[in-house]
Amino acid sequence: MQKQAISTQPIRSLDDAIEKCQVLGMRVSRQRRFILELLWQANEHLSAREIYDRLNQQGKEIGHTSVYQNLEALSTQGIIECIERCDGRLYGNISDSHSHVNCLDTNQILDVHIELPEDFIRQVEAQTGVRITDYSINFYGYRHPQEG
Numbered sequence: 134m135q136k137q138a139i140s141t142q143p144i145r146s147l148d149d150a151i152e153k154c155q156v157l158g159m160r161v162s163r164q165r166r167f168i169l170e171l172l173w174q175a176n177e178h179l180s181a182r183e184i185y186d187r188l189n190q191q192g193k194e195i196g197h198t199s200v201y202q203n204l205e206a207l208s209t210q211g212i213i214e215c216i217e218r219c220d221g222r223l224y225g226n227i228s229d230s231h232s233h234v235n236c237l238d239t240n241q242i243l244d245v246h247i248e249l250p251e252d253f254i255r256q257v258e259a260q261t262g263v264r265i266t267d268y269s270i271n272f273y274g275y276r277h278p279q280e281g
Contacts, residue, residue: 145229146173150212154207172184172226177242208224
């Protein structure tokens with residue numbers, strides 16, 4: 134029971150992510166630390182290629198394969214977020230429940246923590262017969278409204 138309580142702790146900081154790796158028995162290698170640090174510094178969703186490019190621009194030598202393997206391991210263990218998109222996967226630093234704002238003109242995905250009113254959740258449960266235990270909402274819009 135203790136392990137389950139630890140594994141459901143939200144990861145809201147770089148230290149939380151590193152601690153979660155250690156709790157799960159994952160080695161926090163130099164490359165893994167580079168990736169986690171970059172995701173927490175960038176505070177945005179990045180492709181594996183963008184992660185690779187940014188780390189190498191910072192002088193942190195890391196190979197393509199190492200980036201992909203570490204991203205896979207970190208996302209599989211729930212330490213980072215992986216979003217499947219038609220143009221590939223994007224990785225983010227928050228792995229606990231949250232919603233997204235998809236900016237259509239900048240192609241960014243922004244994390245947002247929102248809490249729906251309890252009566253709204255009960256209404257969804259009544260309509261579907263499903264007890265809601267968690268939710269994630271996708272919002273879509275434009276940062277710079279289009280003229281016309």
